[in-house]
Amino acid sequence: MAEVKIQAESRTEFGKGAARRIRRDNKVPAVLYGHGTDPVHITLPGHDTMLALKTANALLLIEVTGSESLLALPKQVQRDPIKGTIEHVDLVIVKSGEKVEVDIAIHVEGEAAGGTLVVLENASILVEAEATHIPDGVVLNIEGLEAGTAIHASDLKLPAGTTLAVDPETLIVNITTASTAEQVEAEMADAEAEAGVVRDAPTAAPA
Structure with missing residues (x-):
């Protein structure tokens, strides 16, 4: 930089x-x-x-x-x-050559497999780098990854001279199966029931 x-x-x-x-x-x-x-x-x-x-x-x-x-x-x-x-x-x-801890952005590229939902749990990561060589960010490619894939901090490919300053098991991206319309409707109904929301019955169309 x-x-x-x-x-x-x-x-x-x-x-x-x-x-x-x-x-x-x-x-x-x-x-x-x-x-x-x-x-x-x-x-x-x-x-x-x-x-x-x-x-x-x-x-x-x-x-x-x-x-x-x-x-x-x-x-x-x-x-x-x-x-x-x-x-x-x-x-x-x-000072030149000094190590510092900074947050750098995580740039997600590519598309996961069809029918999946990509959840970015952390948009940045704390790293240690030389003060005069702080990376602009780190690229994470998720092209074709299937549901059930979890990417942790230890999976990131950091630039040379940069090391993690967080728990390596920190979750970065979680790829799950995308919910169907029916599942979304059922989840909304459950949430409304827990909140005590009662939907009005649909009005019948006039004959």
């Missing part, structure tokens, strides 16, 4: 008022921490930060004015619940 350079500014103002002023200038308040250093409070350019964080686990090269450049990964991104704009970012400092 290529690193993305972002020019940052150090900041000395804190609190909600200061944060609002920063956002009005189309900038994002952020904090850099890790490796035993004191937290570094910075301001990031809003547009560049938004573009960079569209990629999961984006590796950022933060160039702080008047200071050394630091490699960092986004740890927590706070967004406006309505607008979706970035309000604050927590960044963890990493």
